[in-house]
Amino acid sequence: MAITEDEARKVAHLARIAVKDADLPALAQELNGILHFMEQLNEVDVDGVEPMTGVEPMRLKRRQDVVTDGEMQDLILKNAPDAREGFFAVPKVVE
Amino acid sequence: MSDLNRLTISAARDGLRKGDFTSLELTEACLGAIEAAGALNAYSHKTPEKARQMAEAADQRIAAGDAPAMCGIPLGIKDLFCTKGFPSRAASRILDGFLPQYESTVTQNLWDAGAVMLGKLSMDEFAMGSSNESACYGPVVNPWKVDDRPLTPGGSSGGSAAAVAADLCLAATGTDTGGSIRQPAAFTGTVGLKPTYGRVSRWGVIAFASSLDQAGPMTKAVRDAAIMLGAMASVDAKDSTSAERPVPDYEAALSGDIRGRRIGIPREYRMEGMSDEIDALWHQAAEMLRDAGAEVVDITLPHTKYALPAYYVIAPAEASSNLARYDGVRYGRRATLGAGDGVVEMYEKTRAEGFGPEVQRRVMIGTYVLSAGFYDAYYNRARKVRALIKRDFDQVFADGIDAILTPATPSAAFGLGEMAGKDPVEMYLNDVFTVTVNLAGLPGISVPVGLDRRGLPLGMQLIGRPWDEGGLLNLAQSLESAAGFTAKPSRWW
Numbered sequence: 001m002a003i004t005e006d007e008a009r010k011v012a013h014l015a016r017i018a019v020k021d022a023d024l025p026a027l028a029q030e031l032n033g034i035l036h037f038m039e040q041l042n043e044v045d046v047d048g049v050e051p052m053t054g055v056e057p058m059r060l061k062r063r064q065d066v067v068t069d070g071e072m073q074d075l076i077l078k079n080a081p082d083a084r085e086g087f088f089a090v091p092k093v094v095e
Numbered sequence: 096m097s098d099l100n101r102l103t104i105s106a107a108r109d110g111l112r113k114g115d116f117t118s119l120e121l122t123e124a125c126l127g128a129i130e131a132a133g134a135l136n137a138y139s140h141k142t143p144e145k146a147r148q149m150a151e152a153a154d155q156r157i158a159a160g161d162a163p164a165m166c167g168i169p170l171g172i173k174d175l176f177c178t179k180g181f182p183s184r185a186a187s188r189i190l191d192g193f194l195p196q197y198e199s200t201v202t203q204n205l206w207d208a209g210a211v212m213l214g215k216l217s218m219d220e221f222a223m224g225s226s227n228e229s230a231c232y233g234p235v236v237n238p239w240k241v242d243d244r245p246l247t248p249g250g251s252s253g254g255s256a257a258a259v260a261a262d263l264c265l266a267a268t269g270t271d272t273g274g275s276i277r278q279p280a281a282f283t284g285t286v287g288l289k290p291t292y293g294r295v296s297r298w299g300v301i302a303f304a305s306s307l308d309q310a311g312p313m314t315k316a317v318r319d320a321a322i323m324l325g326a327m328a329s330v331d332a333k334d335s336t337s338a339e340r341p342v343p344d345y346e347a348a349l350s351g352d353i354r355g356r357r358i359g360i361p362r363e364y365r366m367e368g369m370s371d372e373i374d375a376l377w378h379q380a381a382e383m384l385r386d387a388g389a390e391v392v393d394i395t396l397p398h399t400k401y402a403l404p405a406y407y408v409i410a411p412a413e414a415s416s417n418l419a420r421y422d423g424v425r426y427g428r429r430a431t432l433g434a435g436d437g438v439v440e441m442y443e444k445t446r447a448e449g450f451g452p453e454v455q456r457r458v459m460i461g462t463y464v465l466s467a468g469f470y471d472a473y474y475n476r477a478r479k480v481r482a483l484i485k486r487d488f489d490q491v492f493a494d495g496i497d498a499i500l501t502p503a504t505p506s507a508a509f510g511l512g513e514m515a516g517k518d519p520v521e522m523y524l525n526d527v528f529t530v531t532v533n534l535a536g537l538p539g540i541s542v543p544v545g546l547d548r549r550g551l552p553l554g555m556q557l558i559g560r561p562w563d564e565g566g567l568l569n570l571a572q573s574l575e576s577a578a579g580f581t582a583k584p585s586r587w588w
Binding site: 030033042091 | 193292306332335336338339398403404405407408419422423424425426427428429432436439440441442444446450455456458459460462463473476478479482483485518520535536561
């Protein structure tokens with residue numbers, strides 16, 4: 001499977017990374033090189049193998065569904081590039 | 096006392112307890128060494144005032160008696176650990192200005208034990224790299240050199256490795272997703288331990304690939320790794336993958352007796368084109384363990400060859416999810432926007448100028464392998480191959496092997512800039528001996544064993560059974576003492 005320029009543009013958009021049109025051919029070529037390397041995986045017989053989800057057969061821990069932390073709006077907003085009136089602020093969203 | 100910064104943790108602990116010197120004196124020696132080592136570019140942020148305060152508090156605790164082993168020990172902290180009120184940027188432009196309002200569990204554990212923070216250590220951006228050249232702070236330089244060429248300290252924990260090798264701290268924290276503790280340790284003649292997945296809490300450590308990431312100690316000696324791991328490890332309710340297992344006394348496991356231990360030599364690790372020197376050193380290391388009473392046997396790990404391609408599907412896939420949080424909204428930098436730019440342009444511009452090329456590459460690869468239509472072909476297939484790689488190890492351990500001996504890296508440290516312009520896959524080959532360990536969640540340690548013919552350090556890796564860090568450290572110490580590696584870089588900086 002080779003990635004075309006159009007697909008590279010689509011991937012960049014899905015990843016929300018701006019890529020200039022002029023840079024798309026090089027990006028597509030680079031991604032193709034890496035994907036080619038990954039294609040070795042097709043040599044492996046994986047019939048009947050369950051995909052691994054974790055290294056230890058461990059049930060995800062459970063706890064009481066109660067509030068354990070909170071009331072720190074000021075700390076949470078402290079690093080925001082733009083925060084107003086207790087909210088994160090972003091450019092206008094018009095759909 | 097001069098040269099206190101050259102001490103190991105164990106020697107400093109003993110000296111502090113005897114009253115030979117204070118933590119403040121030890122800390123000042125490190126701060127002085129750091130000031131004189133600007134050319135190495137290891138520290139991205141120094142915290143001398145905080146260090147002095149912590150050292151004074153440690154001295155009081157030591158004077159009162161009953162202080163833990165790490166009390167008063169000055170450490171460097173990888174930039175990936177969130178430290179409350181101090182820059183924690185994963186060496187990325189996108190976290191410019193970020194000041195965590197909380198402390199990672201690992202660093203909190205170390206401070207609770209009385210350790211002293213000297214500052215933050217540079218690394219490859221978001222821990223993605225093997226040469227430290229992707230750091231937004233510029234590359235770290237290896238204190239080892241043999242000619243005019245500046246060498247890489249390895250990566251991603253390159254600042255940590257360089258700082259330990261150059262005595263700019265007594266030890267440092269590192270993190271390892273595919274070899275990021277063990278490869279830089281091997282390149283700098285230091286000891287680096289990646290614990291079993293789940294042994295050390297990931298809470299507050301900036302995430303790269305959550306099913307592979309694990310923090311560990313980077314030290315001057317195996318005993319120090321045992322002491323420091325004991326202080327870093329804990330059962331942590333804040334990390335759902337933290338194992339519910341008590342933390343043993345790792346130093347007590349260093350009995351020096353390895354008689355009857357069975358060491359496996361995996362034939363698949365004898366790579367085509369591997370240097371004679373590394374091969375010879377591998378043989379010597381096996382001999383050293385045999386002379387100490389271990390039994391050395393040939394083993395097979397048939398899926399080894401597929402570990403790198405599986406890793407380079409799984410790690411970028413997880414990274415693309417984890418790094419989605421850097422959107423210019425909640426923390427870090429936001430790009431300057433043009434008139435009429437909406438929220439999508441804000442995301443795209445922020446991430447384009449905030450992430451370096453290797454991070455962008457991996458986020459996009461991860462996005463691609465997780466996208467509709469390719470999920471099964473790449474991501475699910477890679478997870479199945481991962482299961483087979485783990486099964487190889489399970490089989491070997493079930494057959495009675497206690498640990499596996501391999502080289503840590505395919506070469507000694509290479510020159511900064513040497514990989515520039517090459518295919519990214521060539522850089523990925525640095526992890527060929529180490530990624531299998533992350534995929535299987537096992538503990539692995541790199542121990543310096545010798546110098547190559549140019550005089551650069553080479554390391555060997557020991558891989559242990561899950562949760563057997565104690566047994567692994569005991570074997571590593573046996574190898575360390577048989578190898579008698581005492582070389583230090585001669586000071587040029």
